[in-house]
Amino acid sequence: MLGMLCTAGWLASVLVGHYVDCGPELHRIGLAVHILALVLSFGTILVVDWLGLLWLFGKVEMHASGKLEAAAKPLIWGGLALLLISGALIDPDLTSLVTVVKLVCVLVLMLNGLSIAPAMHLLLALPPSTRFTELTRRLRLRLMIALTVSQTCWWTAVLIGLINSTLRRWTGA
Template identity: 85%
Template sequence: MVLLGSLCTAGWTASLLVGHFVDCGPELHRIGLAVHILALVLSFGTILVVDWLGLLWLLGKVQMHESGKLEAAAKPLIWGGLALLLFSGALIDPDLTNPVTVIKLACVLVLMLNGLSIAPAMHQLLALPACTRFGELGRRLRLRLMVALSISQACWWTAVLIGLINSTLRRWAGV
């Protein structure tokens, strides 16, 4: 877990450093922005589907293992999309002097580390019988799942909205 967290942090840091110190030019910026949007759709779209199925389980509409199976199958899409977001983010010249951009970038790091930290709880959850309902889980596991979901959604939506606002403001300024 610590190794994966260190790798995520190193990739995030490398993306920031390249984005800040390397001038990629307008052509690479356009390509980077297109890849960034596609990667966002891939990773965040997958997260929304996984979280939706988790909500359906919470409401008693589906069995627990359906959500776990989807989450396991979706991991390559989520993490591949995140890797593309880091790569393409370096090409779109992030303004590290803008506090709002720094908040967005911090949200990206937090959501990656949160995604890693939920793995033990997911293993614990999937070891239970498929018919287990949310209310039957131990208080600690329920709290861990709800906190992770809240952190994930808050960070994703914050990063997406800040990215949209930053991109719109750049376009209006002609940058």
């Protein structure tokens, strides 16, 4: 259900962004909101993933990362919602392959975020002193795949957005 809601929100953002001309004023506002939402959502993801990495190296207890992730959910998902709304205002160029890659990365990172929830519930049910190496091979693999997908999609989307924005500014488009 949540996956369908995320996909519908993503699709609505893409379609509005493609078919509705918001004009230069809304484009500027949308870009400012987009950057702020990126800082909010991706910044929170980086902190949560950093704490998870510290747990992986045995520097913090497992529940520290899980508790932070649970507390950070509104920031992450609120930021993603703002990214979708503001993304519709910044006139995404769907004829550009790199823009399409960026948009697909955003959808994948949202669905990945939803798919990791059961693994996080399993982690929080374990004793706080549980180390990464004590998890089942399957759970370790699931966590590493989710982390890799998340970071790959976030960094790809951010870099493409930066390049697209810079090229628009340089070309006056």
